[in-house]
Amino acid sequence: MYKSQLERIRQKLEKIKIMDPERNLFGAENHQYEMAPVWTLDKIKAFEREWKIELPEAYQAFLLVIGSGGTGPYYGLEKPENGVYLVMDYEDELNAISEPFPHVESWNWDVDWYDDSKEEDEWAALEHDYYDPKWSAGMLRISDFGCGVSLNLIVKGSSYGEIWTDDRANSNGIYPDHYMGNPERLGFLDWYELWLDRSINELIEQEQ
Template identity: 70%
Template sequence: MYKVQLERMREKLITLRSLDPDLELFGAENHEYEMASVWTQKDITQFEQKWRIELPEDYKVWLLHMGTGGAGPYYGLENPDDGVYAVLGYDDELNAVSAPFQFTEAWNWNYDWFDDSKEEEEWEALEHEYFDPKWSAGMLRISDFGCGISMNLVVKGASYGEIWVDDRANRNGIYPDQYWGNTNRLHFLDWYELWLDRSIHQMHEQKQQSGANEV
């Protein structure tokens, strides 16, 4: 089902790597266009059983045939084992990946986080609640955007299979990924291929600009 898309993406990744020998693309110095080893079906089954989830089919295909981390959007793809993480403000508690994700539309609290009328203890309690793992339940982190922002794959509950952003570190809540101008909800393979297309376009533009400046 996904064979044609995977082959196309392999070719695009090779093209992107050839266009960026100096690792100028954002995050390329981190992943260097390398991919971590693939998983077996047994590895996937063990991961799913451990966390009581079922990974989306297109993501499983990626893990089986492309890799478990490395080259990818922002600072690269994370290994699934690293996608279950300690939550900001809840250092002794992991992201509640085994519980259902609850959102179908962007979510945030309508608070003025710079309101100085509240006591420090009140703000601490609010922040603790804001970062509660229940809000990010059902999300598996797949990429680090930087600045405390994570890209996540919904693996249980509402919006299953979609890519969502956790931007609570900057008080922007949790919302579907539309950073690349897409208005539709992206699933893993389409999200990754859109990154490839945009990155190839960006590198072509940089080379054209560089050539124009040398004339």
């Protein structure tokens, strides 16, 4: 089903690596255009059983054919086993990945985060609630945008298969990803190939 798109992606990955030997593209110094090993179907099914989810078919196809992390948007693709945690680089709190994602439209709180009339303990309680895993349930983190912002694949709920941004670190809530200029919501392979296309065009422009 995804054979032709995966082959295009493979060719573009080879092209971008050759085009950027100095690793000038944003994030390239981090991922070095290297991919983590592909997964087997057995490993995918074991992961799904452990977290009580079903990975979108397009993402499964990528894991089976291209790799399980590494080269990708921003600072690169997260490995699935790392994307289940609530905070990047801190394996001390799990996201509620097994619960349905609660949003179909952009979500945020109407809060004046600069309101100095609240006491410190009020702010602490508010922030604790804002970062409650219930708001990000059903999200598998797949990429680090930087500044505390993450890109996520929805693996459970009404927005299943879409890429969403978690921008709570900047008080901007959680919303469908449009960072690459896409007006429509994207699934994993279309999102990843769009990044490749934009990156190749950026490198071509740098050469001119």
